[in-house]
Amino acid sequence: MKERIYLDWNATAPLRPEARDAMIAAMDVVGNPSSVHAEGRAAKALIERAREDVAALVGCSPKEIVFTSGATEAAAVLAGLPAGVAVRVQPTAHDCVVAHQREGDAGDGAAVLALGVVNSETGIVTQPPERGEDGIFRLDDLAGGRLFVDVVQAVGREPFAFAWTGADFAILSAHKIGGPKGVGALILREGVDIETLRPGGGQEMGRRSGTENVIGIAGFGAAARAALSDQEAGVWDRVRQLRDAMEARILDASPETIVVGRDSPRVANTSCLLTPGWKGETQVMQMDLAGIAVSAGSACSSGKVRVSRVLLAMGFDEIQAGSAIRVSLGPATTESEIERLVAAWTAARTRQRSRAA
Template structure:
């Protein structure tokens, strides 16, 4: 079997629809800020993409601000606000918050003051979902977008962060979504692009790919993609459970993203598992991929009450829209064989 990619929460392969849209954008010479015909053509393509994203996420096109990714969106939304959050948030959010919201053993966060808090929809490592309180100041939708239905205008959230490469768009483009009537202070100043919220000539090629990926993602959800991935994840976990009695499937009793499985096998380091699976032809991860290639104990799992030793023994398997049952079962067989060797060595 060819290599099998099971790390879609880190980044999803570029969708063909996104690739086609990006090639179309490459052929446009105009600057979206120019008023001549070439500039208007570029502007039209950009606004078409903005509309595609708005429709896919249930927002208004005018309230979508294009940035370089969810990390920049987090900085734009959070800098200087002193919001409260939890230790399970992504590092891009944790950099700007006070980590004082409690997390229980099921990975759920208690928010007492929504207007002064931030809370993710879905955790990138465990897939555990949160209920968003009305009036929440900021929410990270990066992992949830495209995997479960979302509607920003009905969410009660004031600002949300999203990124293109998590849904099969290109890397280096994302967006901040604002509740109607809200504004943010620009951190990148200059020509006043993006309604004065983020200056700099827009990344037209990336934006075009983002829009096409968002549209394709919405269509996939409407045709039962989430249900199919949920079934595949359950097949995976059942197959692994047959090979071992000491492995923990984090969040199994909670609502989770349909594609995500966080697997902890005490004593068997996650880094070792990732390398062994890589040699066997499978790409998985030992946690979030946004730490410059570092492998470290998961703050998410520690916040849920796992020990440092247990947190060091976690891997994440994240399925994608093209993942097949045969690939899932092949991974389970390869992982099971490696597990048997690990147990045979007595360590």
């Protein structure tokens, strides 16, 4: 029996060996990081090392990092903004950001512009806008005096530095870069005040209470170190070549298939394929039976048979959007795996055509 092929890295990346080793080592550190004795200081040291490593990956100061349970919790910083502050969200942003969209009474200067730097479904890159002379960030018909960026799918794959963007907030998640699930971070520009994400004992500089997930945070830090090393070594260039070759072969076999954003800036690993008349969930099941894991969109919508809000916002109709699958690669993806995917997909496409004839 052939080994399964995992091509759903945007949903979650496989746990890196470096992260696993760091987590196993952290399990033997018994102290509470808020305790002042030696055991507590040892636990605290693990957290602070990880904070430095995550900051190095994201291009910010370590003191701007607030550890959370994931990007969704980090995005809740938007819910804590004063009632009069508008939150204007890019239509193609992730659901965890769109959930906080609201209009307020104040003008652009008091509004927050929220966007995703890399779209999880299509891989399309949105460059953060520069602050205008009037202090306002503008994107299409959206504007705000503060900038919130979702970099969950960007960090480790695309050059990014929080300090360059002028953003006030950013969110990221460990398991997208090969760290453990259930840990992430809010990046908060120094000098920006927020309501605490979780009231209580005052951990994380009073921004997010609760005893820190030392084991998860240690894994996050190790994954960040490894991700930065991969990025600097140019491993994503090879991934891009594999992705582009895969798309070319699929289009040769099925010219009517649409590669979303093919002529737009995209992250190296992501391919969103629309084949009108062939439901995305059917394709996902057929690939699964062939031993290949792909998805029909954002993993946060798994189990929900619905047309992609992102694709509809981009102007695709329901039939096109309903045919979408997402193939997302990683540094461990091989040429032989891509060959198996293309062979399985084109064979399934041939069968689907014959049934539709």
